[in-house]
Amino acid sequence: MKRFSAIILCFTFMLCGCGTGKKIKVKTDFLSFGCNIDYKDDKYSLDVTILENGEMDCFVTAPQTLVGMRCIVDDKRVKIDYMGIEIEKKLSEIPFGSAVSLFYAVMDDVSGKTLDRRGDNYYLSGRANGIEYTLFATEEGIPVSISFEKEKIFMEFVKLTLVNAKEK
Numbered sequence: 487m488k489r490f491s492a493i494i495l496c497f498t499f500m501l502c503g504c505g506t507g508k509k510i511k512v513k514t515d516f517l518s519f520g521c522n523i524d525y526k527d528d529k530y531s532l533d534v535t536i537l538e539n540g541e542m543d544c545f546v547t548a549p550q551t552l553v554g555m556r557c558i559v560d561d562k563r564v565k566i567d568y569m570g571i572e573i574e575k576k577l578s579e580i581p582f583g584s585a586v587s588l589f590y591a592v593m594d595d596v597s598g599k600t601l602d603r604r605g606d607n608y609y610l611s612g613r614a615n616g617i618e619y620t621l622f623a624t625e626e627g628i629p630v631s632i633s634f635e636k637e638k639i640f641m642e643f644v645k646l647t648l649v650n651a652k653e654k
Contacts, residue, residue, distance in 0.1 A: 512597070523585050528549070529548065588619070596621055628648065
């Protein structure tokens, strides 16, 4: 009977993942990444590079009507260059529901937090400036996507390169 009880107990620990206790933090130290965005019913693709001064250099690769648009973003301003026309705005002047402002808010919110796990999925749910999100990540803590379900916005990260990490 003791042997049977020990087997049941071991099996239960294996199913629950008890005893692992490994806390995985979300990695936010990006060097570059591609981002595919479903924004309401529209689709966009960006190549993003984090510059040495911390600015985010975004280059639009889709849709065809916006290819070539470049945005340089820091925590205070956005500079947009498209077909020779340059516009500069304070970040606070950009609507909060924009993909750029949501990305910054989520990265700020998840910094230092640990992921939850359900089966093979690693995720973190929260609120960034009052907007609910769910960030999905790999078991190493590398972000894979962010979903803003109520706003019908979905961001998928591809070709991610992190500081001190190989391309994922």
